[in-house]
Amino acid sequence: QVQLVESGGGVVQPGTSVKLSCVTSGFNFKTHGMHWVRQAPGKGLDWVAAIWADGSTKSYADSIKGRSTISRDNSKDTLYLQMNSLRADDTAVYYCVRGSGYDWIGSFDNWGQGTLVTVSS
């Protein structure tokens, strides 16, 4: 079965960086676009970033554009999100999400359990 396991979250200070990882299994990773979606405590869902299956094309939400990088290693079936200059409003559970297609168009058909990033001094 499809599994997505995130790691890398924790308590970090404002202005610092964090790198999230998502190890996947149970499907052909290199044929699916992947996303990060976040959810602030008690709030709704926000799409954060996406990357095509071959890693050639990436897109970011305006809220993190310019200070974050999504990447993937298809030899390790792993997705990453590097976030810099963290702010208090970046505090959220970050979900690794499988896209339904090769690019980023479609639906979010499988979700990890999420990793909590808390930005606080």
Place this chain on the structure above:
Amino acid sequence: QSALTQPASMSGSPGQSITITCTGSNSDIGIYNYVSWYQQHPGEAPKLIIYDVRTRPSGVSNRFSGSKSGNTASLTISGLQPEDECDYYCSSYTTSSTLYAFGTGTRVTVL
């Protein structure tokens, strides 16, 4: 990043039907059929229950159905059951640089 508009809460008795609306614009729901719906129980990750406006993934109950008219998408839950009590979110692909918008979320209570 503009969120799609959903009612904050809805309720119904077991066996009843409810319809959750998701209102967007002609930059998202109005021009794309990439509308999906997600179910989220407390403390759990969201789960896809409808994609491409009206298609159910394998294993999802046929009590869930989706539709769209103009800039508004809808999720109908028929024969409401206690396990349907949780949060529901819609989502749509958009013309914006922020590729996807999510709905504000609807908490469903089974009375």
